[in-house]
Amino acid sequence: MDVTEQSSETTASARCTPMTMIQALRSAMDVMLERDSNVVVFGQDVGYFGGVFRCTEGLQKKYGQSRVFDAPISEGGIVGAAVGMGAYGLRAVVEIQFADYFYPASDQIVSEAARLRYRSVGDFTAPITIRMPCGGGIYGGQTHSQSPEAMFTHVCGLRTVMPSNPYDAKGLLIAAIECDDPVIFLEPKRLYNGPFDGHHDSPVIPWSQHRLGAVPEGYYTVALASASVLRPGSELTVLTYGTMVFVAEAAAAEAGIDAEIIDLRSIWPLDLETIVASVRKTGRCVVVHEATRTSGFGAELVALVQEHCFYQLEAPIERVTGWDTPYPHAQEWAYFPGPERVAAGFKRAMQG
Amino acid sequence: MDVTEQSSETTASARCTPMTMIQALRSAMDVMLERDSNVVVFGQDVGYFGGVFRCTEGLQKKYGQSRVFDAPISEGGIVGAAVGMGAYGLRAVVEIQFADYFYPASDQIVSEAARLRYRSVGDFTAPITIRMPCGGGIYGGQTHSQSPEAMFTHVCGLRTVMPSNPYDAKGLLIAAIECDDPVIFLEPKRLYNGPFDGHHDSPVIPWSQHRLGAVPEGYYTVALASASVLRPGSELTVLTYGTMVFVAEAAAAEAGIDAEIIDLRSIWPLDLETIVASVRKTGRCVVVHEATRTSGFGAELVALVQEHCFYQLEAPIERVTGWDTPYPHAQEWAYFPGPERVAAGFKRAMQG
């Protein structure tokens, strides 16, 4: 579904404001704190200070300490408490300071939040949203750069979402908070302040200069499990999400390939229909993500595409991804799958 | 590589004894405790009692309390302590009582053990072996049945191994303990006492009646990252491991398909050469595992096969797996991908 269709999903007033992704996320939480007294927001440094990326700035002041507050440095405790709050009837929106730090919470996420509805036959549920900045490109080194989305997609009961722009970020975050399933909400931190095409030496473009930086002020949602066609095309289907969306766009332009670029937005459950329709049309497919390759979500995408489009495929599906190494600090740009590497993948897929 | 070749890897005396998988695993630890004074074994209930599956029975008595001992119920602590011991120079072999319970240790596994060599440029290493019984088929319900191998394969720096029989179990466990990389050693608990073809209503066959139950008494290894061709065949390649190996064998026999069944043994890093050679020969491929489907390791196998064998493939690669639900208790056999479902997958692959 394309961007025009998206707007029809919204019930927002027409008034749009230019927002960064940070402002858009903050606005989503603001809207939901306002609309639903069962929404609470907490995490490390999110209270008085407003979060290390400032996503919750001003919210404690506006909604008070019992609805927006600081938490001890315990990701397990934060998610565990959120699950208990869910059992009570609240909707907790929690922040994990960096996606690299979700591991101490993994038991509460995988064994608890994801399975609570199932094991109790709906007696208890965990309608929580777990926000985490992810991805590299900010010289964060191996513990401030990871993209662990594949892990979550292997866990049934979870929804995993990753927006690539302010408009989607706000609409998806509101949808996530309203969703009765637990949602892992990954925020590509390299996109917080502007779209990024992978040319790290070029000056940063602010969101205010991008059409997807225009964000309605009030309530609206972007449906979960709906992809968006960022760029229609006929020669090649590109499946991507998060930071790699604009990199793929740049790579296609630079390679001069008429690629159809699909921004998954929801990683799992996902909009298979849009994917299959596109690959059946183009006959070629490249999967692009920043996460390490092996058992990355790209593997699942390849598996699904070959299952559903085998007879239409004219070449092997290519994967362009981060390498199977920890995210190095100084060699960040050799690790990051930039436009050159992505374009090379496109070309391989066109030749095959 | 096939079973005959395996024997050439061993340096064992020719003396073979029939062993269950439990006995074979115990024998591996016994051999290594004997050979290397830096090997220690610990975990929940593994000391005095000898483990809830009895894999360490008698070892504390033989090697003393400071080499084989009980641990507090803290998977994170067990693995964290093992990493510290590795930094000192020991080789810890630890048991997680059920693979379902590795999550509290995931930060120590993923962020620490797997990356210690890399981040310290080899200054410190974590040559640990983490044993965990996995898989269903024993009415263990959703927290005693999981197969989380895919999670580990997404983590660079880890090796993931899953034997399907006593011979491999002992040889692989010795190789894992000797390996300087951290190894996740998954033991399909349904196979502990006998091979299992998925016909759960049939009487259990003991390992003593199976050729792979004959195990050398002393030291030998089965090389990591080497697959074994359980059954050569020409019509179809089956990629599988662990519990599903004998189920696939039964399914092929029942479907009357001349399948080449490859037991991966090492899940990652893996023996891609054997896989690619086989699929190039047969032109058809089915991936079988017990774990949930989405982002399971089967997805990576499909991706690799289509990347390397695209032009030889005559039909879509099929996946036969556990469903994308928690492992249910009472409906265990509707969840488990038994011979019927596997055979149906074979037939689909043959028709495509």
Added chain:
Amino acid sequence: MTRHQALHLHVPEPTGRPGRETDFSYLRLSRAGKIRRPPVDTQALATRDLAYGLVRVLDDEGRALGPWASQIDPQLLRRGLAAMMKTRIFDARMLIAQRQKKMSFYMQCLGEEAIAIAHALALAPGDMCFPTYRQQGLLLVREDVDMVEMICQLLSNGRDPLKGRQLPVMYSYKRAGFFSISGNLATQFIQAVGWAMASAIKGDTRIASGWIGDGATAEADFDTALTFAHVYRAPVILNVVNNQWAISTFQGIAGGEGTTFAARGVGCGIASLRVDGNDFLAVHAASQWAAERARSNFGPTLIEWVTYRAGPHSSSDDPGKYRPADDWAHFPLGDPIARLKQHLIAIGAWSEKENEEAQRELEAQVAAAQKEAESHGTLADGHLRSAAEMFQDVYKELPEHLRRQRQELGV
């Protein structure tokens, strides 16, 4: 610096093992009535002595002594006694049913019945317990929980309210204040704190009660719960059931050597009590104290209940392999049922004859419930819930990929 000897590893060992009797002096008991009862608004740090002592009310003659002996209606005590007797009968019958393969698995609470039952009687309607697998007493004490339904869960039959998805004993009863039991140890402890925080956030008056075993205190979620409960002064009772064993490892392996589990609470700034868990009156009084403290917004209480796991860990376990066979007989805190019965008879509120009648009646009740439950099928006879139900409740709505998988299964 002096020259040092070689270091060596200390590995805690229980005093008793098969063939060697346990020396229970490590329990450091207090005499009944000897421990003070502070006001419920006491400072957490001021409970230090209570965390190392042992609150006991009933003495060896069945008399109720000291400041924790509250005025308690004998009617309530009789109800508690009956619930304990019912629980023991229930456990015994279900264990047999497990041996008969009617269910896949079972876990008793033999010897620990007083804790859940007296505690439940000290809570108010709407309070929420986050139990482990050994608090069936929380359900069996209630009149509004149907034993037949509980047994259907155990049998995984067509009437199993959890649709066959969970191992036997992993009940979930929201309406009865009983949170869905997890197979992953300790996870419920921090969830209880989260629930209590939610109650405080909403200006509610309901409190939470979290449960954990001595062994599971070594899991992170135990400490996390303590930290969060302390930081936010959550209205929660944090119960540690120290039954001395965690499968084959004794409480020293969990960290109990030379200290107490209650002491960990004090260290975290939480009011903490160590209580005789086989003393129904002590359990009730301490639970009431902690509930009152929580409900008055004075914050959490950690209670270590000292008891003994008299039976095997589960139907899969054989304790004869790791501890003396007759260990329970020597456990100095005795049998909670016998002790309450003795007290009730001592105060003239019960008799051997009434006891026998009650026993017979309860046995008949449980037998009848079992019979009715079994009429809906057992795991052995395969009258299970439909496989199609396996795909429900993974998400709120059935997503496309699960619809396809259900189709693939053909159900």
Added chain:
Amino acid sequence: MTRHQALHLHVPEPTGRPGRETDFSYLRLSRAGKIRRPPVDTQALATRDLAYGLVRVLDDEGRALGPWASQIDPQLLRRGLAAMMKTRIFDARMLIAQRQKKMSFYMQCLGEEAIAIAHALALAPGDMCFPTYRQQGLLLVREDVDMVEMICQLLSNGRDPLKGRQLPVMYSYKRAGFFSISGNLATQFIQAVGWAMASAIKGDTRIASGWIGDGATAEADFDTALTFAHVYRAPVILNVVNNQWAISTFQGIAGGEGTTFAARGVGCGIASLRVDGNDFLAVHAASQWAAERARSNFGPTLIEWVTYRAGPHSSSDDPGKYRPADDWAHFPLGDPIARLKQHLIAIGAWSEKENEEAQRELEAQVAAAQKEAESHGTLADGHLRSAAEMFQDVYKELPEHLRRQRQELGV
């Protein structure tokens, strides 16, 4: 039961915020010399009072008082002072280099220099520290660690011993007893215990020393470390650096309100001390006590070092947003460098003039090291390690799939 008011959530707040001065009385200080010094084989439970007090040696006049004031060679003190001065100079210069974009990131230990440095001087060769990112003093005090090499790590240049793989400050120096720093908080704490267990298993005489911040004590690995250290009586020192802040949250959010971090050790059965971390003599004496205890096989010691994070959390942080700008000036435990200098002068072992000279010399030393390091490149000028090195050390041997990926990158 009484009717209850609505519950409400307690969220700890620091007394000071931007524009509002901090009331530091929450620290509950003891006077110098007032805290007893038990023998090193003391029972863990007997250290309870020490966990709530504050071991201090230096008084306001720079005199060394009480039982923790040991006979200490002034030469050692001068060495400590110089190391602290060097560390502060090093930090200041590196922060500037970060502002100049020569490195991506930096973290100072301003105000906390005494802790790592006096502690290091109390350890023996071969002992192993498991530090956080704020113990650069452990390295800078040593003569066998090359400052140039450290700066190359910070600059991620061609001579970076960690090959550009790690964020600045995440050093690893096995030969200097300094474990590889992790970006994931707290993980090293249980690893320290594991290392100490290994030393005990092997009958070695070396001990471990684990480090953690007040904020990170809320992570599971903190408690896990306490549990394992207690259970196995591991020869380890468990250091909690309570510098009052964890990025923007004060120590109350980590659980410090109304209790101490040292008290958590006692609860777990671990001997625990609470010590003035800005008092070089107290740090040295307490570290020596704990090291001697560990090396004599009497088990672990937890030490809470009370100090103040005088600078921003890291080069990415602006503390003016969440605490009073001049907070450190009011911190009652002062500046560790000034205090040791005052003491040395008071005992006649140092002078203002010597101090000035030392300061100049150390500044020159650090400047020279920086200059040499920068000659090998900086992050800004792109003289980095080769991209091919990115694929090494993931496994011991380069596996096939990484060989292919390296090829794909064309390096």
